[in-house]
Amino acid sequence: MVPMDNPAVAQVFENIGKLLEVQGDSPFKIRAYQRVAREIDHLPGDINTLAAQDKLRTIPGVGEEIEKKIRELLATGRLNFYQRLLQELPGGLVEMMEVPGLGPKMAARMWKELGVTTLPELEAALQDGRVAALPRMGAKTAENLLHQLEALRGRKAERVPLGEARPVAEAIVAALSRASGARNVTAAGSIRRWRDTVGDIDILATADDPQSVTDAFVGLPEVAEVLSHGPQRASIRLKSGLQVDLLLKPHASYASLLQHFTGSREHNILLRERAQHMGLSMGEYGLTEAATGKLETFLTEEALYQRLGLQYIPPELREGGDEVLRAECGRIPRLVELPDLRGDLHAHTEWSDGHTTIEAMAEAARARGYQYLAITDHSAGLGIARGLAPERLREQLKIIRELNQSYAGSFRILTGSEVDIRADGTLDFPDDLLAELDVVVASVHSAMGQDLVKMTDRVLRAMANPHMDIFGHPTTRLIGQRDPIQLDIEAVFQAALATHTALEVNASPSRLDLKDAHVRRAVELGIPLAISTDAHHPDQLAQMPYGVATARRGWAEPSHVLNTGPLQELLAFLGRA
Numbered sequence: 085m086v087p088m089d090n091p092a093v094a095q096v097f098e099n100i101g102k103l104l105e106v107q108g109d110s111p112f113k114i115r116a117y118q119r120v121a122r123e124i125d126h127l128p129g130d131i132n133t134l135a136a137q138d139k140l141r142t143i144p145g146v147g148e149e150i151e152k153k154i155r156e157l158l159a160t161g162r163l164n165f166y167q168r169l170l171q172e173l174p175g176g177l178v179e180m181m182e183v184p185g186l187g188p189k190m191a192a193r194m195w196k197e198l199g200v201t202t203l204p205e206l207e208a209a210l211q212d213g214r215v216a217a218l219p220r221m222g223a224k225t226a227e228n229l230l231h232q233l234e235a236l237r238g239r240k241a242e243r244v245p246l247g248e249a250r251p252v253a254e255a256i257v258a259a260l261s262r263a264s265g266a267r268n269v270t271a272a273g274s275i276r277r278w279r280d281t282v283g284d285i286d287i288l289a290t291a292d293d294p295q296s297v298t299d300a301f302v303g304l305p306e307v308a309e310v311l312s313h314g315p316q317r318a319s320i321r322l323k324s325g326l327q328v329d330l331l332l333k334p335h336a337s338y339a340s341l342l343q344h345f346t347g348s349r350e351h352n353i354l355l356r357e358r359a360q361h362m363g364l365s366m367g368e369y370g371l372t373e374a375a376t377g378k379l380e381t382f383l384t385e386e387a388l389y390q391r392l393g394l395q396y397i398p399p400e401l402r403e404g405g406d407e408v409l410r411a412e413c414g415r416i417p418r419l420v421e422l423p424d425l426r427g428d429l430h431a432h433t434e435w436s437d438g439h440t441t442i443e444a445m446a447e448a449a450r451a452r453g454y455q456y457l458a459i460t461d462h463s464a465g466l467g468i469a470r471g472l473a474p475e476r477l478r479e480q481l482k483i484i485r486e487l488n489q490s491y492a493g494s495f496r497i498l499t500g501s502e503v504d505i506r507a508d509g510t511l512d513f514p515d516d517l518l519a520e521l522d523v524v525v526a527s528v529h530s531a532m533g534q535d536l537v538k539m540t541d542r543v544l545r546a547m548a549n550p551h552m553d554i555f556g557h558p559t560t561r562l563i564g565q566r567d568p569i570q571l572d573i574e575a576v577f578q579a580a581l582a583t584h585t586a587l588e589v590n591a592s593p594s595r596l597d598l599k600d601a602h603v604r605r606a607v608e609l610g611i612p613l614a615i616s617t618d619a620h621h622p623d624q625l626a627q628m629p630y631g632v633a634t635a636r637r638g639w640a641e642p643s644h645v646l647n648t649g650p651l652q653e654l655l656a657f658l659g660r661a
């Protein structure tokens with residue numbers, strides 16, 4: 085059994101409170117359970133530790149009865165009292181009460197007055213007016229509940245940002261690689277394709293004894309629930325809610341398994357059709373000749389694509405668009421790769437909202453083998469706390485020039501700013517100061533609610549300023565948290581061409597902005613791109629692969645990317661050579 089954590093225990097007590105309320109139990113008892121749920125949720129330490137130290141009673145509100153219940157839960161993962169309640173009441177009520185605004189009292193009415201006890205029944209009753217017709221309910225309440233129900237469903241179907249899922253996948257790959265007998269443990273699916281969000285994590289491996297690997301998998305400490313567990317495949321749900329699928333095959337099938345499980349589904353369908361035309365059937369084991377039933381296996385994905393008469397297609401391009409057609413006639417370009425990058429053009433220090441010194445950031449960049457790093461602290465504008473006033477920026481320029489002397493040409497800190505694009509489209513520093521900087525990244529950080537026309541005018545006005553070199557994180561989206569600003573992106577592309585402004589591919593995993601589809605359009609138009617980390621800490625310079633992958637998903641080649649060039653070429657673009 086997997087030990088329960090604080091939120092899981094708190095949830096049980098919270099549900100007990102709700103179910104007792106549905107039953108009409110005493111308010112005193114109901115409040116006691118609600119209080120305990122809250123206290124457990126806010127505990128500073130692990131409740132399992134408290135139990136081991138015999139200190140459960142130090143939690144406010146926990147007396148003898150509740151302590152016994154907590155112990156039962158922690159020891160067995162179940163609580164008989166709770167199971168009995170669940171059996172006495174309709175099973176869907178707990179789920180119904182997850183709809184914001186639908187408390188126990190209302191749930192009880194739905195059940196007793198309408199016979200509604202599940203989410204789908206609730207949705208139907210909200211839609212056909214039965215809820216609205218209940219005494220003391222009304223159309224407005226029903227309408228609001230329907231809205232909340234739909235929002236809840238949306239949240240449950242939500243995809244997870246790549247930046248959250250990828251480290252989890254890497255940790256599981258590392259853990260499984262240590263498990264006996266597993267080879268070729270690899271994260272596949274949308275993670276390997278570097279899609280900006282993922283539905284679930286897919287991991288594959290090869291093994292002589294697959295059962296021992298699936299056993300290790302379902303026994304991982306982060307597992308909250310085992311969804312399925314067979315000898316060759318298993319699915320788990322982690323405590324974070326993420327689902328992870330594992331698929332195993334014999335060693336010889338590795339390349340086919342990798343190809344199959346990387347997807348995308350649409351890409352695989354295109355390949356399968358192609359194989360069929362060649363008299364082959366394509367599967368996780370390999371290619372089977374339809375006429376003879378003979379199985380062909382492959383050592384590498386390259387060999388598999390070659391057998392299908394195709395140029396190799398990198399995972400980032402496998403989305404079922406035109407990549408197969410292009411591969412057929414050798415038109416998959418050499419996409420940009422991490423080692424192509426010679427520097428980073430967007431970084432912050434403690435001078436604004438970064439966490440360390442200019443020197444520390446520069447050292448980290450040098451250690452990565454870069455030739456240059458642009459220090460682009462924020463301007464003093466409205467959007468950002470601790471932005472630099474013009475005098476402070478001038479001070480910083482002096483310090484950077486001195487530092488550069490010490491590198492004697494082996495490395496260069498580029499002076500710069502991430503200057504705010506004000507609500508009216510003017511930049512937050514005077515032109516004469518901007519003219520002194522090597523790199524001017526300009527970004528929107530305030531008045532993000534402007535309508536499409538206002539925002540687009542604002543950005544175009546900024547781009548018309550000859551000092552603006554790079555448009556930083558152009559849509560300002562935060563994946564899963566903040567929608568992009570309203571912006572006519574095609575107008576921005578045209579302006580970028582006209583004003584020779586580069587567009588940033590911000591590599592911060594929470595941004596990935598421009599996104600893949602926008603990169604592809606920019607590449608088609610020949611707009612220069614800057615792949616930048618926006619690092620606020622030396623460690624964040626290591627997030628560059630997210631930006632590179634996003635650029636690759638947009639078919640970017642080294643020549644499309646400003647910071648793949650040597651310093652002199654870059655300076656020429658910036659008008660500083």
Ligand code: DGT
Nearest residue numbers: 273274282283284286344345346347348349352353
């Ligand atoms: P996700 O999880 O929504 O971010 O996207 P994927 O691409 O990771 O999709 P997932 O997890 O459902 O499946 C992983 C891969 O397995 C998928 O990219 C291709 C392969 N696959 C799964 N189901 C099918 C299928 O029904 N047909 C084909 N051709 N391939 C499939």
Ligand code: CA
Nearest residue numbers: 273274284285
């Ligand atoms: Ca997946």
Ligand code: CA
Nearest residue numbers: 284285286329
């Ligand atoms: Ca999956």
Ligand code: ZN
Nearest residue numbers: 502527556557
């Ligand atoms: Zn910014």
